[in-house]
Amino acid sequence: MLPPSLGEFEEMVLLAVAAQHDQAYGVSIQEALEEHLGKSINISAIHVALKRMLEKGLLESRYGGITNDRGGRRKKFYVITIAGKRALDRQYELRTSLYQRIPKITFS
Amino acid sequence: MRTGPPKRALQFLRWFCREDYLEEIEGDLIEVFEKQYPNSPRQANWNFFWQVLRHFRPDFIRSFTNYPIMDADMYAHYLKVAWRSLIRQGRYTLINLSGLTTGMTCFLLIALFIQYELSYDRQHEKADRIYRVAQKQQGNTFRGTDLFAVTPAPLAPALRENFPEVESAVTCTLEEHLFSKEGEFFSPRLLFADPNLFDVFTITMLQGNGAKALKDPDGILLSRSLAEKYFGTEEPMGKTILMDDQRPLIVRGIFQDMPRNQHFTAEGILSIRNIDYYEDDFGKWASNNYYTYLALKSGSDYHHLEQRMHLFDNEIAAAYSGLPFKAAFFLQPLTDIHLFSRVNVEAGINGYNRYVYLLGAIGLIILLLAAINYMNLATARSARRIKEIGIRKVMGALRSQLIGQLLGESIILTCLSFMLALLLAYSLLPNFNRLLDQAIPFDLVGNPWILVSLALTAILIGGLSGLYPAMIVSALSPLKAFKGKLMGNLRQGISLRNVLIVSQFTAAVVLAVGSVVVYQQLQYIRNKKLGFNKEHIVYVPFSSDEIAHNIPTIRNELLSDPKIRKVSVSTNLILNTGNQGIVDAWDGNQKERNLYCYRYFVDENFLDLFEIPLVAGRGLSTAFSTDSTGSVLLNESAVRAIGWTPEAAIGKSFNGSHVVGVVQDFHFQPMDQRIEPMCIRFRHPNNQWLRNGYLSVKLEADGQDKTLNHILAVLKKVAPKTPFQYQFLDQSYAQQYDAESRLGRAFNLFTFLALFIACMGLFGLVSYQIVQRTRELGIRKVLGAPALKLVTLLSRDFVKLVVIALGFAVPIAWFAMQQWLDHFAYRIEIRWWVFFLVAVPALGVSFFTVGLQSWLAAIANPVESLKED
Numbered sequence: 001m002l003p004p005s006l007g008e009f010e011e012m013v014l015l016a017v018a019a020q021h022d023q024a025y026g027v028s029i030q031e032a033l034e035e036h037l038g039k040s041i042n043i044s045a046i047h048v049a050l051k052r053m054l055e056k057g058l059l060e061s062r063y064g065g066i067t068n069d070r071g072g073r074r075k076k077f078y079v080i081t082i083a084g085k086r087a088l089d090r091q092y093e094l095r096t097s098l099y100q101r102i103p104k105i106t107f108s
Numbered sequence: 109m110r111t112g113p114p115k116r117a118l119q120f121l122r123w124f125c126r127e128d129y130l131e132e133i134e135g136d137l138i139e140v141f142e143k144q145y146p147n148s149p150r151q152a153n154w155n156f157f158w159q160v161l162r163h164f165r166p167d168f169i170r171s172f173t174n175y176p177i178m179d180a181d182m183y184a185h186y187l188k189v190a191w192r193s194l195i196r197q198g199r200y201t202l203i204n205l206s207g208l209t210t211g212m213t214c215f216l217l218i219a220l221f222i223q224y225e226l227s228y229d230r231q232h233e234k235a236d237r238i239y240r241v242a243q244k245q246q247g248n249t250f251r252g253t254d255l256f257a258v259t260p261a262p263l264a265p266a267l268r269e270n271f272p273e274v275e276s277a278v279t280c281t282l283e284e285h286l287f288s289k290e291g292e293f294f295s296p297r298l299l300f301a302d303p304n305l306f307d308v309f310t311i312t313m314l315q316g317n318g319a320k321a322l323k324d325p326d327g328i329l330l331s332r333s334l335a336e337k338y339f340g341t342e343e344p345m346g347k348t349i350l351m352d353d354q355r356p357l358i359v360r361g362i363f364q365d366m367p368r369n370q371h372f373t374a375e376g377i378l379s380i381r382n383i384d385y386y387e388d389d390f391g392k393w394a395s396n397n398y399y400t401y402l403a404l405k406s407g408s409d410y411h412h413l414e415q416r417m418h419l420f421d422n423e424i425a426a427a428y429s430g431l432p433f434k435a436a437f438f439l440q441p442l443t444d445i446h447l448f449s450r451v452n453v454e455a456g457i458n459g460y461n462r463y464v465y466l467l468g469a470i471g472l473i474i475l476l477l478a479a480i481n482y483m484n485l486a487t488a489r490s491a492r493r494i495k496e497i498g499i500r501k502v503m504g505a506l507r508s509q510l511i512g513q514l515l516g517e518s519i520i521l522t523c524l525s526f527m528l529a530l531l532l533a534y535s536l537l538p539n540f541n542r543l544l545d546q547a548i549p550f551d552l553v554g555n556p557w558i559l560v561s562l563a564l565t566a567i568l569i570g571g572l573s574g575l576y577p578a579m580i581v582s583a584l585s586p587l588k589a590f591k592g593k594l595m596g597n598l599r600q601g602i603s604l605r606n607v608l609i610v611s612q613f614t615a616a617v618v619l620a621v622g623s624v625v626v627y628q629q630l631q632y633i634r635n636k637k638l639g640f641n642k643e644h645i646v647y648v649p650f651s652s653d654e655i656a657h658n659i660p661t662i663r664n665e666l667l668s669d670p671k672i673r674k675v676s677v678s679t680n681l682i683l684n685t686g687n688q689g690i691v692d693a694w695d696g697n698q699k700e701r702n703l704y705c706y707r708y709f710v711d712e713n714f715l716d717l718f719e720i721p722l723v724a725g726r727g728l729s730t731a732f733s734t735d736s737t738g739s740v741l742l743n744e745s746a747v748r749a750i751g752w753t754p755e756a757a758i759g760k761s762f763n764g765s766h767v768v769g770v771v772q773d774f775h776f777q778p779m780d781q782r783i784e785p786m787c788i789r790f791r792h793p794n795n796q797w798l799r800n801g802y803l804s805v806k807l808e809a810d811g812q813d814k815t816l817n818h819i820l821a822v823l824k825k826v827a828p829k830t831p832f833q834y835q836f837l838d839q840s841y842a843q844q845y846d847a848e849s850r851l852g853r854a855f856n857l858f859t860f861l862a863l864f865i866a867c868m869g870l871f872g873l874v875s876y877q878i879v880q881r882t883r884e885l886g887i888r889k890v891l892g893a894p895a896l897k898l899v900t901l902l903s904r905d906f907v908k909l910v911v912i913a914l915g916f917a918v919p920i921a922w923f924a925m926q927q928w929l930d931h932f933a934y935r936i937e938i939r940w941w942v943f944f945l946v947a948v949p950a951l952g953v954s955f956f957t958v959g960l961q962s963w964l965a966a967i968a969n970p971v972e973s974l975k976e977d
Contacts, residue, residue, distance in 0.1 A: 026136035027143075043136055044162035051129070051167055063131075069142065071112060073135030 006058075006087050012037070013049040014058060014088060018080045025064070025075040026050070050078060058084035113141045114153050117160040125163065126170040133163060189496070190517040197489060203872040204485045205525050207865045208569070211478020212529035212562065214861055217540050218471030219558045220533070224548040225464050228369045228446035232310040234403045237275075238442040239410055241267070241400040242451055247433035249704065250688055252781050255451035258396040259437070260427070261389040263420070264304070267400070270419060273408035276307035279380060279398045282372060282455055286352050288829070289338055296334055299374035300383050308403045311377070315345055316361025322379050327360035329377040335362050353829055355382070368547045371445045372455035393420075394427035399455060401442070410439045432690060432702045463851050470858050473615045475565065477862055480608045481869035483573035486518060487605065488876045490577030494584070501586040510582035511575075518574025519567055526566035543857065544850050576604075606909055609870065613913030613950070614920070616866040619859040620946045621921035622928075625938060626852045629929060632936045633845060639774025639783075640682060640718040645837040646816065647681065647804045654827035656801070659711075659793045665822045666805060671815040674806040676713040677793065681802050683841055685776050685786070694750060695760040703749055706776065706786040711793050715741075715771065717806050724754035725769030728790040732768075736792040740765040744773045746785035762787070778844050782933045804837070863953070871957045874906060878965045886970035895966040902962035903955065910954045914947050 006014070016032045017024040026046055033041050053059045064075040080088075112118075118134070125133060137159050144152035194201045229235055241263060243256045250256075264277035280301035287294045303322040305311070311318060314332060321327040328349070335344040344359045351357055357378065366373040380386055380398075389395035404410060417437045424435045440449055447461040497510060530552075537550050552559045655662070663675045680687055687707045692699045708714070715727045723744060728735050740762050747757045747770055754770040761767075773783045803823075807815050816834060823832050842849070878885075885898055922938060929935040 026132065027139045030140075042162055043140060043159060044165070047129075047133055047136070047163065048165070048167050069139065070135040071138040073131050073138060075135060076132035 006091055007049075009045065010049045010053055011088070011091055013046055014053060014080065014084055017059060017078045018085070018088060022077060022079055024078045029078075053084070054078075056083075057081060058087055113138055113156045117157045121160045121163065124169050126168055129168055133168065137163075186513050186516065190520070193493065193496075194521075197492065200485060200489055200872055200876060203868050204482055204489075205521065205528075207485075207868045207872075208478045208482045208522065208525045209528045209532065210861055211474050211481075211865055212526060212566070213532040213536065214858060215471045215475040215565075216529055216533035216558070216562060217536065218467050218858075219562070220537065220548050220550065220552075221540075221544065221546065222464055222468050222471075223551070223558060224369060224546065225447060225459050228459070229371055229442050231367055231370075232308075232442070234275075234308065234310070235443055236441075237404045237406055237408070238308055239402055239404065239439040240442060240445060241402065241437050242440055242449075243396065243435050243437055245433045245435045248431075248690075250452050251777060253450055253452060254433075256396060257399060257449070257451045257453045257455065259398055259400040260393045260395045261386065261398055262391050262393060262423075263398075263400045263437075264302070264402070266420065267402055271413055271416065273405050273413060275403045275405045276304050277400060277402035278302055278304040278308045279400055280305060281380065281383060281398050282374060283383075286830070287338065287349055288353065289349075294334070294337060296331075296375035297373065298376040298378060299372075300378060300380040300386075302380050305377065308401050311366070312364040314362045314364055318361055318363065318377070321360035322377070324358075324360065325379040325381040326356070326358055327378065328357040329361040329363055330359055331365045331375045332362055333365050334375040335359070351382075369446075370456075371442075371449075371458060392427070393423040402439075410441070414439050432692070460847060463847065466851070467854060467858075470619065470855070470862075473619065474858060474862050474865065477612050477615055477865050477869075479565070479569045479573075480612050481865055481872075482522070482569055483576070484605050484608050484869055485872045485876070486573040487577050488873060490514065490581060493577075494581060497581050497584070498586045501584075507582045511578040514578035514581070515571060515574040518578075519570035522566040522570030522573075523563075526563060529562075543853055545846070605873065609873070609906075609909045610913045610916065612866045612869060613910050613954075614916040616859075616862045617914060617917035617946055617950055618921040618924065619855070619862045620950065621917065621942060622925060623852070623855040623859040624942050624945060625921075625925040625929070625936075626848070626855050628942070629932065629936050630845060630848055630852050633779045633848075633932075633934070634842065636775070636779065636934060638841075639772055640720050642683075642718075642837045642841055644807045644809055644812075645717070645804055646807060646812075646819065646834045647802050647837055647840075648819070648823065648832050648834045649681075649802050650823075650827075650830070650832070651800045652827050652830045653799055654830065655803070655823070656799045658826045662803070662822055662826055663793070665825075666819060669815055669818050671808045671811055672805055672818075673808060674713055674717040676717040676804045677711045677791075677801055678714055678804065679709040679791070679801050680707075681840075682708075682718055682774075682776060682804070683837070683844065684778070691763045691787075693764065694762045697750075703746070703785055705746060706784060708776075708786070708788045709791045710788055711791060714788070717804060718774075720774055721772045723770045723772050725758040725767070727769055728788070730792060734766075735768070735790045736795075738765045739768045739790055741769045741771055741788040742767055743771050743783070743786045743788075745783050746787060749785045765789070779934045780932050863950070867953055867957055870906060870910075870954055871961070874902070874958045874961045878902060878961055882965065882968075883974065885965055885968075886972075886974040889966075889970040890974070895963070898966035899959060899962045902965065903958040906958045907951070907955055910951060914943075914950065918943050918947075 012033055013029055016029045016036075020028055020032065026043055029046050029050075030041055030043050033046070050059065050061075054061060058081060059078050060081050061076050061078050064077055066072060066074055121134060121137070122130060137156060140159070141152050141156045144155060229238075232238060240257065241259050243259055245254050245256060248254050261279055264279040267274050267277045278301055280299055282297055282299055284295050284297050287296065299305075301322060303319045305322060306319040313329075316329065318329055321329055328351075330338070330344060338344070338349065339347065344362060347359050348356050349359065363377070365375075383397075385395075385397065389397055404413065414437075420437065424437075428435055440451075446459050447464060449458055493514075500510060534550050537548065540546075541548055650656075659677055666672050666675050685706050685708055687709075689705055689707055691703045691705045692701065694703075710728070712727070712729045714720075715722070725741075728739060728741065732739065742757060742762065744754065747754055750757075752760065757767045757770055759766060759768075771788065775783060776786060777784070805819060819834060820832060823830075881902075888898060888901075889895075921943070925938055929938070
């Protein structure tokens with residue numbers, strides 16, 4: 001079976017989830033990405049990416065406790081799975097191996 | 109104070125969002141909102157809206173078809189229960205469905221008919237911008253109208269020249285001509301036209317170029333079926349055929365048969381230069397011998413053009429100088445001609461918009477009847493489901509589910525009946541066509557509105573009849589439901605049903621009265637004293653010099669047959685003279701007054717043969733040498749119009765002749781026209797030939813077949829190349845009222861169906877009611893009530909309703925039929941016993957329906973009905 005594909009935005013979200021281990025949820029991911037990428041990101045896009053990666057088995061989720069914030073709604077926390085980690089590793093290897101093939105170029 | 113996000117957006121989100129995602133998404137959105145809110149409440153609100161909208165995408169939208177509790181098993185169960193309840197109440201189901209199906213079938217057939225009537229002439233590409241030029245001759249009323257469809261020859265070129273918005277204009281005319289081949293005769297209708305024909309109308313050429321062929325006067329275009337009839341399997345192109353046995357024409361093209369839904373059709377097209385008088389007429393504004401059709405450029409307003417056609421006023425005025433009427437042109441949209449045009453010299457037989465409306469109204473009434481009926485029975489029947497509903501409620505069914513179940517059941521049933529109606533309509537259409545003498549295609553795909561509207565009606569009927577019980581029954585508390593009584597609501601149901609029954613019977617009775625009146629009027633017309641005897645008369649139209657020159661010989665040969673009593677020749681058929689002139693000179697009047705006077709030219713046997721009595725003076729005869737030049741007969745109307753008495757009229761001069769006799773008024777026009785002034789002139793059979801005319805022969809009542817053969821044989825001997833067709837005068841007379849007879853037949857059929865549907869409704873309702881009251885009846889019987897009293901008890905209410913319906917129906921029917929009768933010049937009065945005639949059977953049938961049911965219930969053994977509990 002082919003490993004599940006990973007889009008660029010999905011990869012970003014996955015990285016953010018992995019970075020905020022066990023404490024990642026919609027808004028926190030949005031903030032992290034906005035900070036790193038320096039542009040505003042729509043939360044619906046993050047939700048879509050999360051659902052898709054959940055279906056692909058790259059993520060797992062669990063509900064947090066009820067608080068007084070968020071109108072009493074529980075947070076849904078995401079954790080990366082082994083498959084998710086592998087996908088990230090593969091993506092990383094692919095990029096570095098390609099990157100290393102670049103001959104030394106100087107732009108002057 | 110803590111402010112939440114906009115409510116509406118939140119509601120929307122909760123409505124569409126998948127349940128398992130909702131909490132997370134909602135929470136995240138609220139968190140973002142709360143973070144933004146202190147900075148800028150407005151922006152936070154807007155952003156929230158925007159974010160909710162951004163989530164409205166397939167990934168998050170829940171499935172609306174798949175309620176967790178409404179799965180396939182549930183539907184299967186609903187179907188099963190629906191089926192069981194249908195079977196258990198099989199009789200009601202049958203009555204109910206057949207009534208609705210009958211109604212929808214009628215409606216479908218009528219809708220198809222109306223669609224066909226409306227489809228006339230629409231097949232031309234430019235149909236919406238083609239117009240016919242017609243003329244109003246103010247002061248020249250002929251057969252009830254002063255409008256004429258014919259126009260002079262120079263009109264079309266003048267229109268093209270003077271008005272830039274006229275895209276093209278064609279001059280044409282229709283005539284029947286004779287073609288023969290090896291002893292077989294065809295007399296097809298031919299269209300004589302100029303080559304512009306093809307720029308105006310859409311005529312599909314199968315072979316050859318139509319416009320090019322019409323430039324050549326020797327060419328002819330044939331319809332495919334005529335070419336097949338004439339040439340069989342041979343290739344017709346380039347062949348020569350003889351028209352009227354003298355004029356050779358070369359086949360230059362074949363066109364597709366013209367559809368029947370055109371206001372005129374033709375089987376052959378040839379150049380207008382083949383019309384004998386066309387060369388003469390060319391440039392003459394007084395020659396009203398042609399039809400002129402024009403196509404306007406798209407976007408032009410024909411009223412505007414109509415006004416500017418005053419340009420031709422001088423030419424017309426010059427052409428009609430000396431005639432006492434004023435003429436002006438007007439335009440008729442092509443697509444209106446079939447239904448709305450009532451002018452003289454039409455190119456074909458037109459439809460009648462009033463009959464289309466009338467049938468449409470009947471169709472709607474029948475559909476309404478069937479719908480009412482269905483709803484009536486369905487609501488009554490639903491009371492039986494109360495216990496089932498109660499159990500469902502106890503098991504936790506939501507009200508919305510119950511409504512959905514009952515509504516869905518009802519809609520499925522009506523849709524089923526709709527399908528059945530489609531099938532029935534399809535199989536009955538040929539019969540319907542025969543009844544109305546039409547060629548209506550079963551075309552539901554071409555105009556989707558019929559199908560869509562009927563399907564919607566089916567759903568609506570199903571919806572409405574399902575909704576009422578669904579709402580009421582589902583609102584009951586389970587406890588009440590188990591008691592099996594709908595106390596308060598049942599009353600309500602009954603009063604609504606009563607209104608429905610009354611309106612249903614009202615409609616049916618109005619239709620019934622209508623059909624009786626139509627029948628009576630038709631009988632009246634058919635049997636009215638015409639003023640002449642139309643029985644046992646055969647006539648042969650001829651248009652041949654050979655016949656005209658040999659009238660005395662023909663007469664003698666015919667009279668040699670002892671079965672032939674009399675023979676006469678006249679220019680016009682006695683039924684319908686088309687010959688009218690203006691007389692402005694008679695004793696005491698020199699051009700001060702004008703008399704429009706219809707004319708006959710006849711021989712000396714005319715009055716005798718048709719048994720037209722003289723009121724004064726004598727008939728025309730060869731015995732008086734002056735008769736062929738200077739004698740005239742008037743009818744009573746003419747004498748009255750001038751202001752003479754019949755006796756005083758004798759010897760007076762009239763239009764250069766002397767009045768020798770006055771004949772009693774007789775109907776020479778259809779009954780919707782009054783008898784108008786008419787004069788009869790003499791043509792001597794030996795020297796004053798009538799090329800075109802009618803040979804009328806009076807026969808003995810028996811042995812007519814042989815005699816008819818004899819007549820044809822005699823004519824064949826004199827004019828071997830001309831085909832003859834004889835017709836019976838009384839049949840031709842009846843044909844004049846074809847439209848009315850067809851209406852009558854359709855009316856009868858639909859009335860019968862309407863009554864049938866109404867009675868079926870009553871039947872269903874009564875039998876239902878009786879089943880409901882079985883126990884009550886049993887107890888009454890046990891306590892000693894006689895059967896007859898029970899019958900009265902049961903039927904009283906229903907019969908009362910029918911009586912009320914009669915009360916409504918009588919004035920409505922009376923008013924409607926007065927309107928219809930008003931367009932006949934000679935009409936019956938509606939008599940009170942007509943209503944009686946309708947009321948008695950209506951009451952009788954309903955009483956029978958109710959009575960039979962109640963009788964059966966009343967004589968039943970009470971043990972049977974009481975042992976249930």
